[in-house]
Amino acid sequence: MTARDFEAELRREEVARQAEGLPDGVRRAIWARIEGTIGAGAGRRPRRAVVLVPVLAVGGLAAVILLVAGLRAPARLGELEVVRRSRDLRARVESGLIQVERGAVTLVDSTSGMTIEADEPAALRRESGGVRVVRGRLDFVVAHRRTGAPPATVFVSHGAIEVMGTAFTVLQGTAGGEVRLREGIIRFRGSEGAVVWLHPGESLSWPLPAPAPPENSTAVPPPAPAPAAPAPRTTRGAPSPSRPPPEAAATPRSAEELLDHIEELRSRHEYAAAARALRQAIALQPPPTSERLSFELGSLLTHQLRDPPRACAHWRRHQRQFGGGRYRDEVTRAQQALGCTGGSANRAPGTP
Amino acid sequence: MTRPLRSDAPALTERFEELYQQYAGQVFAWASRYAGGRSGWAQDIVHDVFVRAWKHRHELRDADVKAWLFRVTQNRAFSLLSRERTAGRLRQAVQLLWHAEPPRTPEDALVTQRSASAATAALQSLPGQERVVLGLKILDGLSQREIATLLSLSEGYVSKLVARGTARLAAAGWSMDRDDRDRSGGGRGTS
Numbered sequence: 001m002t003a004r005d006f007e008a009e010l011r012r013e014e015v016a017r018q019a020e021g022l023p024d025g026v027r028r029a030i031w032a033r034i035e036g037t038i039g040a041g042a043g044r045r046p047r048r049a050v051v052l053v054p055v056l057a058v059g060g061l062a063a064v065i066l067l068v069a070g071l072r073a074p075a076r077l078g079e080l081e082v083v084r085r086s087r088d089l090r091a092r093v094e095s096g097l098i099q100v101e102r103g104a105v106t107l108v109d110s111t112s113g114m115t116i117e118a119d120e121p122a123a124l125r126r127e128s129g130g131v132r133v134v135r136g137r138l139d140f141v142v143a144h145r146r147t148g149a150p151p152a153t154v155f156v157s158h159g160a161i162e163v164m165g166t167a168f169t170v171l172q173g174t175a176g177g178e179v180r181l182r183e184g185i186i187r188f189r190g191s192e193g194a195v196v197w198l199h200p201g202e203s204l205s206w207p208l209p210a211p212a213p214p215e216n217s218t219a220v221p222p223p224a225p226a227p228a229a230p231a232p233r234t235t236r237g238a239p240s241p242s243r244p245p246p247e248a249a250a251t252p253r254s255a256e257e258l259l260d261h262i263e264e265l266r267s268r269h270e271y272a273a274a275a276r277a278l279r280q281a282i283a284l285q286p287p288p289t290s291e292r293l294s295f296e297l298g299s300l301l302t303h304q305l306r307d308p309p310r311a312c313a314h315w316r317r318h319q320r321q322f323g324g325g326r327y328r329d330e331v332t333r334a335q336q337a338l339g340c341t342g343g344s345a346n347r348a349p350g351t352p
Numbered sequence: 353m354t355r356p357l358r359s360d361a362p363a364l365t366e367r368f369e370e371l372y373q374q375y376a377g378q379v380f381a382w383a384s385r386y387a388g389g390r391s392g393w394a395q396d397i398v399h400d401v402f403v404r405a406w407k408h409r410h411e412l413r414d415a416d417v418k419a420w421l422f423r424v425t426q427n428r429a430f431s432l433l434s435r436e437r438t439a440g441r442l443r444q445a446v447q448l449l450w451h452a453e454p455p456r457t458p459e460d461a462l463v464t465q466r467s468a469s470a471a472t473a474a475l476q477s478l479p480g481q482e483r484v485v486l487g488l489k490i491l492d493g494l495s496q497r498e499i500a501t502l503l504s505l506s507e508g509y510v511s512k513l514v515a516r517g518t519a520r521l522a523a524a525g526w527s528m529d530r531d532d533r534d535r536s537g538g539g540r541g542t543s
Contacts, residue, residue: 006526007490009471014491017384017472022377022398026391030398031372037399038406143399144392165392184392264434264481267509 025115028083029143032110079126080107099123112152113143129153133172141167158206159190178205255289271304294318295327302334312340372402375421382425385487386433388476401425423502430503433480474521482517485510
């Protein structure tokens, strides 16, 4: 069997990827997020100048400005922006409650980065921290949120759906409801405190059943690794409600990886950063590796940073810690080149 | 449609949105090369690139916008992938310690779904930096020198990344013969 031509195949796939483009919902959601970010900066939208208006004309001009602003402002329903609407849309807003009575509409909440599509009667409202589904079926696309950013929240009758960037559908009835996850990850936080994670393809109904005994509890995050407990009313197999993948822990990175990183920093001439990274890593690595890293640090101080006092001090520490070691000759040469004095430049290898 | 971005007109935001509408798909496609099927990751790149474009809107010349966006996208992807490599290994290590089931986050699932294309999947299997460098070399036809300039790396380091990535792909059974033709020559320029 002949090997396939990597370049040719990769190019073909690139063409397909370019043709696929960016789905409209995602495009709108990203734009909403960008607007949120750049809106926080100064002077995003130039303010209308009112300073020079003569006092007597303020009233009339203000009315004109308000009229123009009203005409120019994007269409809104309540606190949400309308980005698409069907011709037959009939919707009204009462005390902040947006009621879609007929037709289809796509709404964007730029604060939370949510795009919400309604194509059948539904009711929802913007609330602090998110959007509440009062009734009906709504499709959500939520722009991906950075790790550490607060989740976007969709409030429902018996809890809240917390989202880090995903696509899902909510059906809210009078006595309960359901969420169906299409993509990404969501966390349902019941009003009783139970937490259930959903994975793509799964759905969850509420209200949740009464809490199970502790050993079968579905509340998460679980304290220990996944004793595969069944989740309440989730479909499509065991949803394995579990904590999200742990983020950075205090585990040292591998030596290979660290050396790659150092090489990259060296390549960029970011020697001080490379030295910092090495200094932090040396103590975390086993002796053979830490000796290598210590040697790298000494080389940086000697040849790139050209800092004789620190380099000499480092080589002395290196010799105390590793004795002669693998780099004995190189260390001695470096010390001689630096003119290190009062140290161990001329000591016999291995002496403390 | 290429109008200069440099303007104090009140319609600047609208013009910027036009710019976004024009290039967002392209930036997303560039980012998706390296995303391993993670739509959210590529979306993050699009967001970051356009926020940066907004900050530099007074310096951008319209004729250069696409090249500027390309450069910023590649650099952002390169930086993020460099950081991720460490975080990913930490996650795996911690999960192994907990005897948890193999990593199966929703993002993993998306990777599986969307990286079905064979060559793209092979590219995704490479460490992030090799991924970007090989992508630039193969898909954008950049020379190693051009890649080094674009990513602010030394040519030697780029060469090493290319060699490593190529070797891994060859070891995985791919034909990489074309690689030799571009050892040091000029590239075809950005897409």
